[in-house]
Amino acid sequence: MRVSIFITCYNDTLFPQTGRAMVHVLERLGHHVEFPAGQTCCGQMHYNTGYQTDALTMLPRFVEQFRGAEAVVVPSTSCVTMMRDHYPSMAQRLEASGKYPGIVAEVNALLPVVFEFSEFLTKRLGLTDVGAYFPHRVTYHASCHGLRGLGLGDGPESLLRAVKGIDLVTLPDIERCCGFGGTFAVKNAEVSSAMLAEKVQGVLSTGAEVCAACDNSCLMHIEGALHRQRTGVHTMHLAEILASEPEPNIAAEVRSGDVVAGDSEAVVWV
Amino acid sequence: MGLSTDGQALDPRTAPEFQTAARSVLNDAQLRKNVRHATTVIQNKRAKVVGELPDWQELREAGGALREHTMKFLDAYLEQFEANCTRAGGVVHWARDAAEAREIVVRLAKESIGDAPSEVIKIKSMTTEEIGLNAALQEAGITPYETDLAELIIQLGKDQPSHIVVPALHKNRAQIREIFQREMHLPHLGETPQDLADAARSFLREKFLRVPTAVSGANFLVAETGGVCIVESEGNGRMCLTLPRTLITIAGIDKVVPRFADLEVLLQVLPRSATGERMNPYNSIWTGVHPGDGPEQFHVVLMDNGRTDVLADEHGRETLHCIRCGACQNACPVYRQTGGHAYGSVYAGPIGAILTPQLQKMEHAESLPYASSLCGACYEVCPVKINIPEVLVHLRSRVVERKTAGLRVLTNAEALAMKTAGSLFRSERRFRAAQRLARMGQGVLARKDGSGEKWISWLPGLLGGWTQVRDLHALPDETFRQWWEEREKSKKHAGGAA
Amino acid sequence: MSANARTAVLERVRAAKGGAAELAKAASAWGLLPRAYHRDGDLQRTAMLERFIDRLHDYDAHVEFCDDAGLAGAIARALYACGAKRVLVPVGLDVGCPEELERVEDAALRVSELDRVDAVVTRCTVAIAETGTLVLQTVPGQGRRAATLVPDIHVCIVRERDVVMTVPEAFNRLALTTTLPTTFVSGPSATADIEMTRIKGVHGPRTLYVVLEAEAG
Known part of the structure; x- marks a missing residue:
């Protein structure tokens, strides 16, 4: 399949390793990956902070960049939620302005092929095992936009469970917000910190080495506290775990179905 | 310690902004523990009883559609309610704003009291909190007795409600005992919740049997019959609705429902969402006056107080669909950290963050639409499917419009x-x-x-x-x-x- | 002045919505509202009664069944069990209370007199199994609202055929008597205002007995 990546502004700038991992997984699965060069931002930060007229101006660029895509894959639950929840009404406003004739129809045609990364794997491709190997204890943070916004359900965890060598531990209060909330984290820094404290307690209680999620914005926030407190616990986007593979010398054994030694190192895409 | 309310009504016009208020609350370990405990318990109870109904989503769907329908035909339904209530012997009053509502209630209470001691008994009502009725009654020389246990705790403790359904949720049993010991003069009061409830029973019993005037809010006004429905647990509501000679009910114009049968939806979703019960102990429905049963005089005050402004905003109007269950407060991770007082309004939590700025002038509550991480837990539990995050974002854009008008952006x-x-x-x-x-x-x-x-x-x-x-x-x-x-x-x- | 307020509020409502609403149009729109929730229960009679009893117990109500001693015997057992001595009986109740107990007819008693009886015995209009709810109305045999409120013990007779499964079924039964004073009672009076601990009994009756009356024949 021809897969177009919408990397999103913050992943492009702050988390390029997530994009690289996503490309790796998609190509490993045999898909042809494209990256439309003129892409920037989905408009979420502006929209959710109240600058909706500014967000509006970002939609035509998105449509132009991804027009005719077979599938648009995005490594961010919140950006996809933004697009699904608000692009239809934003398109209507643009169309009504008279400057963008036909944009409603274009958005309606485009949105059904826009997928969050894990969603693309589980729902569009029907996969759970993507051939990853990651011999570590991992806990998964569901992200509000993944859980409630996109209704990902068990999808991301089903992908993780299929990873060879993984020790997946359920995060307590998995449905509760970590306190990031975009500009909320700086506008209400104190409350955000209090929410984060509870989330970090939960992560530490699992004994996990890695906290994974489908959204680097939550992870940036959780990681920030894990690092400040010198917990030694890392965060990784789901794509990075799925991109991890055995070292070449043991890869053959894995492929041939042999049990992998517990102490072997995985190639981690970071 | 923490955010002291000192008996001062929570007023968005004078309250500090959310960030500032939250900062002080976050240092109150006891309050945070109490709020965490209470919201966790209610959330779990709610999840259990909601899980018992396989048609829960259909009920939410019906509830949301019903509320939307009601708002669309609100003027017709209000007039229908008025006509039917009047026919059944009730007297309907209209109030444009809080001041007018207070004035009507105080006047009616004075007429009813006559030569009797100047007292009224009250059922818990967020609407009366919204308009600061107790202070107005006291100014007029009338002593209001709150009869709901939590409201009694708030009143005796010179505190302010912090939750729509469980207003004293921020107090634990030891704190409540202290208040009762002091205010009811009960130095030997026991410390179990049962002891405290028993103390409230004997403290109020005498008042129920004696005071001939009651003031209540309303959960629903039924247009089709002119009836009023009140949902409660303790029986204090029934006492106030049936024993006094005069009953004065004050309700926002948003409380109307089209037909009696609509209660079959609302009385399923409200108790399960509010207190996590399949049905709360008592629902009272009455229509006007009924000879030989209940008050001889019945007044209803229909109050606007900003609600029509909310109705006028097509993106904000779904806020009026709220049936005041408080489920969004219990589910909210922000409320969980701060409790209700930080919101500076009697309406706290997610619903407060959208209701208060719309009922008040926006400039009094600009920080509230931002008091949310937009996590969507409130929308998920709302029994009438109010898309609170969507309204929050809409209100943020109104705040930005105001802040960036003209050269202000610079x-x-x-x-x-x-x-x-x-x-x-x-x-x-x-x-x-x-x-x-x-x-x-x-x-x-x-x-x-x-x-x-x-x-x-x-x-x-x-x-x-x-x-x-x-x-x-x-x-x-x-x-x-x-x-x-x-x-x-x-x-x-x-x-x-x- | 109130007339002015009335006009002003209604005008504001109409302006906010962009026009006046008509009741006839409201009625037809009301008929089209989505109602995909369950109207009728899916349990057989016996299972439904079991559900009812289970729900009653769950909310601290007691349940008494009729045996050979009949309805009067079941009522007597309930009253003896909670130590009632003076028993209030609403006008029109078709069953008696045990002769050893003092029977007080509710002939427009003053509230203070209601406060001096121990228990009240009534019937109900309908009961809801799913929620463990009794629906009382101001009709003969059920008394006025104060009669089932002030006494500390309430014994309520429920005919099995008056038990329905769902809330909508109960509302169907109430469709012709919508303007009577109506009270839904689910368990004894309770509160959870202190640390969310459910405490039985605040202001209403602290003890609720349901006497289940089997179908005749």
């Missing part, structure tokens, strides 16, 4: 930053340049940690909130698009060589 750091970012995102070239600049600019801030990774532990200005408790991973040397372009180039080279 004096607002956030607005300037957002406008600049907007212009970057409109051009890929400018976006790339900004990525480069940011990487250069972080030079002085980024420090290597033990493992050699670069982290930022201090940020200036608006972003300072971030680094109070978090580090920030330094920007990597290469953006994704740079990596991609390099890769494409080398692929081309490889392809060309082959």
